[in-house]
Amino acid sequence: MTDVLEHPLDVPEHGDGHLHDEHHGPSGLLKWMTTTDHKIIGLSYTVTSVIMLVIGGLFAEIIRAQLATPNGTLVSLSQYNELFTMHGSVMIYLFAGPFAFAGLANIIVPIQIGAPDMAFPRLNALSYWLYLTGSITMLAGFFTAGGAANFGWVAYAPLSNSINTPGAGADLWIGGLLLTGFSAIFTGVNLCATIFYLRAPGMTMFRMPIFTWNMLVTGILILLAFPVLTAGLIMLYCDRHFGTHIYSVAGGGVPVLWQHIFWFWGHPEVYILALPFFGMVTEIIAVFSRKPVFGYKGMIFATLSIAALSLGVWAHHMFTTGVVLLPFFSIMSLLIAVPTGIKIFNWIGTMWRGEVWFSTAMLMALGFLVTFLIGGLTGIYLASPPLDFFTHDTYFVVAHFHSVVMALVLGGMGGLYYWGPKITGYLLNERIGKAQFWFLFIGTQVFTIPQYLLGLDGMPRRIAVYPHDPQWKMLNDWSSIGAAMIGLSTLLFVVNVAVSWKKYPAGDNPWDAQTLEWFTTSPPPHHNFYRLPQIRSERPTWDYNHPEHRSLAHGDHADHGAEPSAETVPAP
Amino acid sequence: MEISTLPPQGVTTRTRRWRRLRKVVALPIAALALAGCTVPSFGAKQGATKTSRSTFHLWQGFSLGAAIIGGFVILLILYAVIRYRRKGDNIPRQSQYHLPLEMLYTVVPIIIVFGLFAATIVVENQVVADPKTNVTINVNAFQWGWKFSYPGTSAVVVGQTTQAPEMVMPVNTDVHINLTSTDVIHGFYVKEFNFSRYALPGIRNQFTLHAVQTGTFFGQCTQLCGLYHSLMYFKVKVVSPSQYATWIAGFTDATTAQAASKATSQQTSSLVPSKSTASSGAN
Numbered sequence: 001m002t003d004v005l006e007h008p009l010d011v012p013e014h015g016d017g018h019l020h021d022e023h024h025g026p027s028g029l030l031k032w033m034t035t036t037d038h039k040i041i042g043l044s045y046t047v048t049s050v051i052m053l054v055i056g057g058l059f060a061e062i063i064r065a066q067l068a069t070p071n072g073t074l075v076s077l078s079q080y081n082e083l084f085t086m087h088g089s090v091m092i093y094l095f096a097g098p099f100a101f102a103g104l105a106n107i108i109v110p111i112q113i114g115a116p117d118m119a120f121p122r123l124n125a126l127s128y129w130l131y132l133t134g135s136i137t138m139l140a141g142f143f144t145a146g147g148a149a150n151f152g153w154v155a156y157a158p159l160s161n162s163i164n165t166p167g168a169g170a171d172l173w174i175g176g177l178l179l180t181g182f183s184a185i186f187t188g189v190n191l192c193a194t195i196f197y198l199r200a201p202g203m204t205m206f207r208m209p210i211f212t213w214n215m216l217v218t219g220i221l222i223l224l225a226f227p228v229l230t231a232g233l234i235m236l237y238c239d240r241h242f243g244t245h246i247y248s249v250a251g252g253g254v255p256v257l258w259q260h261i262f263w264f265w266g267h268p269e270v271y272i273l274a275l276p277f278f279g280m281v282t283e284i285i286a287v288f289s290r291k292p293v294f295g296y297k298g299m300i301f302a303t304l305s306i307a308a309l310s311l312g313v314w315a316h317h318m319f320t321t322g323v324v325l326l327p328f329f330s331i332m333s334l335l336i337a338v339p340t341g342i343k344i345f346n347w348i349g350t351m352w353r354g355e356v357w358f359s360t361a362m363l364m365a366l367g368f369l370v371t372f373l374i375g376g377l378t379g380i381y382l383a384s385p386p387l388d389f390f391t392h393d394t395y396f397v398v399a400h401f402h403s404v405v406m407a408l409v410l411g412g413m414g415g416l417y418y419w420g421p422k423i424t425g426y427l428l429n430e431r432i433g434k435a436q437f438w439f440l441f442i443g444t445q446v447f448t449i450p451q452y453l454l455g456l457d458g459m460p461r462r463i464a465v466y467p468h469d470p471q472w473k474m475l476n477d478w479s480s481i482g483a484a485m486i487g488l489s490t491l492l493f494v495v496n497v498a499v500s501w502k503k504y505p506a507g508d509n510p511w512d513a514q515t516l517e518w519f520t521t522s523p524p525p526h527h528n529f530y531r532l533p534q535i536r537s538e539r540p541t542w543d544y545n546h547p548e549h550r551s552l553a554h555g556d557h558a559d560h561g562a563e564p565s566a567e568t569v570p571a572p
Numbered sequence: 573m574e575i576s577t578l579p580p581q582g583v584t585t586r587t588r589r590w591r592r593l594r595k596v597v598a599l600p601i602a603a604l605a606l607a608g609c610t611v612p613s614f615g616a617k618q619g620a621t622k623t624s625r626s627t628f629h630l631w632q633g634f635s636l637g638a639a640i641i642g643g644f645v646i647l648l649i650l651y652a653v654i655r656y657r658r659k660g661d662n663i664p665r666q667s668q669y670h671l672p673l674e675m676l677y678t679v680v681p682i683i684i685v686f687g688l689f690a691a692t693i694v695v696e697n698q699v700v701a702d703p704k705t706n707v708t709i710n711v712n713a714f715q716w717g718w719k720f721s722y723p724g725t726s727a728v729v730v731g732q733t734t735q736a737p738e739m740v741m742p743v744n745t746d747v748h749i750n751l752t753s754t755d756v757i758h759g760f761y762v763k764e765f766n767f768s769r770y771a772l773p774g775i776r777n778q779f780t781l782h783a784v785q786t787g788t789f790f791g792q793c794t795q796l797c798g799l800y801h802s803l804m805y806f807k808v809k810v811v812s813p814s815q816y817a818t819w820i821a822g823f824t825d826a827t828t829a830q831a832a833s834k835a836t837s838q839q840t841s842s843l844v845p846s847k848s849t850a851s852s853g854a855n
Contacts, residue, residue, distance in 0.1 A: 077799050152796045158773060159756040164715075164798060249774035255757065256772065289656070292668040298678075320759070321770045322777040326696060331689050338681045344645060345677040351652040354664050358657070366653060373645055377638040384692040386627045386699045387634060390616070390766040393759050393794035456615040458763030460794040463802035467734075468790065551668040 036121035039523065041128050042106030043423060046416075048132060049099035053409075054490060055139070056090035059083050061487050064480035070470040080464035081150035082169070086139070088153030089173065092273070093180055094135045096408060100276030101222065102127065102187045104415050105215045107423055109191065111517035112212045114200025114535070116527035119193035123186050130183035138176025141169035149173035152462060154266070155236070157247035157258035162240040174237050181230045188222030191215050200516070202535030206300075209515040209538050210293055213300050214279030217307045218272050224311065225268035232261035256323055263314035271310045274404070275303060277411035278343060281365045284418050285347050287513045288362035289354030292551040295346040296538060302339035302346070309336045319388040326385040333383035340376055344369070359511070360433030364414030367441040368407045374445075375403030378452065396455025399448045406444040406486070413440065413493065421506030425522045429504070432496040439489035447482025450475035514539030531568040544568075611636060616766070620789060620810065622782040623699045624766035630695040631766075634688065641684075699767070702780055705746035707816075709739060713751070713758035713771035713793065716800035727823040736790075736805035742816035743786050751777040759794030762808050768794055783810040 026034060035041065063083055066072040075083060110118055118124045141148030146167025151160045155173070158164060195208070195216045208216075236258065238244040245251020247258045286293045293299060309332055315324035316333040347369060356362065378400040381387045391397060413436070421427045454475050459466065466472050509518040519541045520529050533544040537551060614635035618628050656664075712719040717732030720739040731737030741747045751760055753771035761768035764787075769777055793804035811819065 077802060081796070081799070081801075156757055156796070159796065159798060164756055255774065290664055292666055294668060295670075295674050296668060298674050320768050321772060322779070323772075323775060326700070327689075327693060330692055330696075331685075334685045334689055334692075335682075337685055338678065341681045342674070342678055345674075348645070348648050348652055349670070349673070351649075351656060353667070354652075354656050355658040355660075355662055356653050356656050358653075366649070369649060370646065373642060377642050380638065380688070381631075381634050384630065384634065384688065384696075386623075386630055386692065386695045389699065389768055390627050390631065392768050393761065453615055456617075458761075458790075458792075460759070460761065460792055462796045463792075465802050467803075468792075468805065546663060549663050549666050551666045553667075553669045 036117070036125050037526065038106050038110050038118045038121065038124060039423065041124050042103055042108075044128055045098055045106055045131070046103035046423075048128075048135070049095050049103055052090050052094040052135060053099070056087050056095055057487060057490055059087035059090065060483055063087060064476075064483040066464060067466075067476045068473075068480045070466045070473055072465060075464070077464050078147065078150060081152075081462070082142070082148045084462055085149050085152050085173075086141070089138060089149070089177075091405065092153060092269070093177060094131075094138065096273045096405060096412075097184060097269070098131055098180070099412055100280075100408075101184070101191070101215065101218050101272060102131065104280065104412075104419060105191060105218075105276060106187075108419055108517055109212050109215050110194060110198065111422075111520065111524055111528050112209050112515050113195060113198065113203050114516050114529060114532055115194060115198035116529075118190045119198055120190050124190050127183045127186040127190070130179050130186070134176040134179030134181075134183060136176075137172050137179060140176075141172040144168040144172065154262060155258075156262075157236070157239070157255045158249070160236060160240075160258075161248060171237070171240065174233050174240075178230060178233050181226050181233070184222050185226045185230070188219040188226065191219035192223065195219070200529075200532055200535060202540075203516075206297065207535055207538045207540075209279075210282040210296070210299055210303075211276075211279035211515075214275040214282075214303055217303050218275045221268045221272050221275070221307050221310070225265045225272065228261055229265035229269075232258065232265070235261075256318070256321055259318050259321065260314070263317045264311075266317065267314040268307075268310045270404075271306055274408060275306070277368070277408045277415070278303070280415035280418070281347065281368050281411045282343075282350075283513075283515065284361050284365040284414050285350050285369075287418070287511050288357045288359055288365070289351045290357070290512065291350055291354040292514070292537075292539060292542075293346065294349030294352070295342070298342055299346050302342040305339040306336060309339070313383075316383055316388070319385045320392045330383055330385055334380065337376070337380050337383075344373065344376075359417070360428070360430050360437055361414045361418035361511075363434060363437040364410050364417060364440075367437060367444075368411040368414065371403055371410060371441070371444055372407035374448070375400060375407055378403065391455055393461050394455035395451045395459045395461065398461055399451035399455060402451065403444075403448045406440075406448065410437075410440060410444070413437075416493075418511070419517075421510055422517055422522050422524070425506055426500060426502050427504040427506045427510060429496050429500045432492055432499060436489045436492040436496065439485050439492060443482045443485025443489060445482070447479050447486060450478040450482070454479070509541065509545075512542075512545070514542035516540050519544065533568050614639075617764070619766040620764040620783050620785045620787065621767070622784055623695075624764065625784075626695045626698050627766040630691055633691055637684065637688065700779065702748070702778060703746050705748050705780065707742060707745055708748040708750065709741065710750045710752070711739065711760060711771070712754060713760065713797075713804075714754035715756060715798050716793070716804040718804075718806040720806075722820060725820050725823060727820050731806070733800050733803040734805055736807050738788070738807045738809050739791075740809045740811060740816060740819050741781065741783060742813040743783050743810050745782070745813060747781045747783075749779050749781060751779070756797045757795050758797050758804070760791070761794040762789050762791040764789040765808075770795055783808075786810045786812065 025031060032040065032044065062075065066074045066080060106118065106124065110116070144167060146169050148169040151165050151170065160170065195212060235244065235246045239246050239248060245253045247253050247255050249255065282293055282299065313329055313333045313336065315329040318324050319326060382391065382397065382400060417428055417433055454472055457472065459469065459472050506522045508521055519533055533540045537543055543550060611632045614632060616628055616631045618625050708723050710721045710723060717730065717735070718737050719728065719730045720737060721728045729737045729739065751769055751771045753773045755773060757773070758771040759768055760771055765781065769779055771777065787810055789808045789810070791806045791808055793801060797804065
């Protein structure tokens with residue numbers, strides 16, 4: 001174990017029972033800039049990534065406004081290309097990933113496993129600053145003469161070479177992505193090391209909460225996938241500036257190689273994005289059904305299977321290239337439906353015969369469940385090559401992945417409502433939260449369902465105008481209305497944060513939650529714990545609060561056996 | 573929706589469970605039986621080629637499965653949240669595992685997946701089949717237009733953006749397509765064919781189209797290819813074999829050269845700047 005664990009915390013107690021929990025050090029801006037505390041870094045990540053969500057959302061609103069008429073003139077063709085490129089890039093690279101595997105994970109994972117901090121606190125700080133720098137670098141493209149990158153968030157070669165896309169915007173895109181890529185790799189290292197080495201005594205692997213399990217698997221996937229993207233980006237940069245011809249036919253290179261490299265990162269990335277949110281939703285559903293996670297071990301098995309399969313499916317993004325082995329990638333992709341289905345049934349099983357409490361967090365999780373089901377089922381079509389030939393690069397695909405990512409946004413919002421009080425010490429307003437949920441959930445469906453129909457009617461992706469097919473206007477208008485509703489829901493969230501600012505004190509465990517992070521104070525002290533309960537299962541806080549209600553296997557009717565001790569042990 | 577009604581009071585757990593299970597099993601079977609009469613199109617269309625129809629039927633099969641499974645899961649979710657909504661401060665039974673049930677929902681999806689895979693393979697083999705044929709068209713995509721040439725004849729059609737050049741092909745005939753790109757990646761996509769394929773630089777993509785009805789069908793580039801991607805149109809005109817032969821015969825070497833120079837020099841779309849279309853890729 002590390003140094004931190006070998007030296008018990010010195011906890012001076014004051015007369016009034018207050019614990020002296022702040023380390024001596026700078027405060028304010030200087031504290032924020034020099035901190036290595038995982039909670040502050042995690043909060044910085046969360047706030048920054050939500051700002052990125054707002055920026056990417058604004059791009060989306062402009063895109064939807066442009067498409068509201070067949071001959072939209074709000075933006076020019078080249079500005080439109082910049083907008084959807086940066087919308088996708090900001091949402092995928094700068095929001096969804098950092099929000100989940102760096103923001104909430106940073107805050108929650110150490111507390112969930114009873115650790116005082118991440119394994120490498122300084123590396124953690126470096127990750128954040130790389131991420132912030134990378135984000136600014138990528139967005140700075142808008143201020144260059146040629147505008148921001150405009151080759152789509154996938155940057156297919158040879159469109160992304162220096163002949164077809166000259167200009168600094170593209171280089172800033174590559175540079176920004178390299179920086180955030182390294183940030184992700186360092187976070188992956190940190191997550192794996194923390195989870196393997198800093199678990200509290202008694203916290204065995206199969207007593208880790210599902211969220212922590214999912215973050216471990218995410219960390220492993222990051223380590224497998226991101227270095228490949230980084231290498232691919234360096235080669236792209238060399239092609240652009242040093243004449244290496246790796247992706248250009250003229251020099252003996254292969255354009256499709258970029259797609260292989262990109263999607264070898266890109267498909268695991270889908271699960272790098274999704275697994276953290278699966279973990280959040282799992283925790284939320286269990287807590288607000290007042291039951292343990294149904295099929296806990298099956299859930300972990302499903303997560304591991306998804307991760308393993310995700311490394312062998314990348315070419316399903318390339319079926320229409322005509323140069324990949326269709327049946328292999330088809331069956332591998334179809335098989336992902338199996339562990340994903342297990343998860344969905346486990347979530348339903350968790351609610352089954354529970355006491356389902358419709359808090360905002362739970363509503364968001366249920367919204368996730370329904371939206372993710374739609375996105376998952378339409379994903380099965382795309383695993384079948386003939387159906388992919390039919391729908392590839394049409395709005396059907398756009399609708400499919402927006403169902404998935406909007407499900408993640410719903411799950412992530414659930415995560416903020418659920419864990420926000422632990423981080424800040426204050427609850428958010430439930431009434432505004434529920435209004436936000438309905439706008440977000442209904443808006444998402446109004447936004448995506450017309451897009452499925454547009455795709456089936458042949459509307460291609462990434463077109464700024466559709467003068468030949470004015471009949472697409474009506475469905476596009478509905479989609480734009482949905483996008484506006486989603487925008488409004490985000491606004492409601494900001495309003496909620498402002499309205500609830502330090503208004504509703506949360507207490508240590510406002511939800512009667514189950515996992516270890518709810519055992520400590522809200523917000524937790526500098527090194528998280530003064531005392532720990534005995535850890536006998538994946539939900540030590542529940543066992544401590546409800547010693548007579550431990551988890552039961554199938555057919556196990558009596559509450560017998562050793563009762564968990566209600567005693568606590570001092571934090572190591 | 574009847575599945576989400578509450579069970580009558582006083583019914584023992586076991587019979588309640590059995591009744592619920594019966595409904596759960598009966599629902600998809602009933603849906604299947606209903607659907608056996610007329611399978612809905614689920615938003616897709618038959619299309620104009622032989623393979624577009626197989627693809628359409630595969631689409632119907634997948635959609636039927638998705639509707640049944642999706643409907644079943646939605647009903648389960650609705651039932652769970654309505655039936656088990658919080659009513660007090662009770663702590664429910666803390667059951668965590670039910671191995672037989674978990675195995676069931678692992679094994680059944682695996683069987684379904686292999687069924688979907690089998691159907692996929694059957695249709696896929698039809699779609700990618702490459703039978704011998706006398707009609708070949710070389711399709712070359714470039715920023716931002718299309719060039720259709722007919723090897724062994726003098727016929728060439730070239731056009732940019734909203735000029736929407738027309739690819740003429742005979743009906744009820746296997747037509748072999750060689751698809752290439754001069755510069756970046758483009759997408760050859762015709763809605764009525766339920767089919768698309770990338771035009772890649774340096775690679776000759778080959779496939780067969782077999783139209784079963786005549787008519788003019790609109791096509792569009794679907795893979796982002798730069799500034800005028802939104803307007804990179806073309807048309808496919810399917811005609812009778814005799815009309816096709818007449819059309820081909822109408823081209824002489826002189827008309828071809830004229831047509832080609834006309835297409836590259838004269839821009840009907842004011843949007844498009846003059847751009848050299850010199851070929852540097854394969855083919």
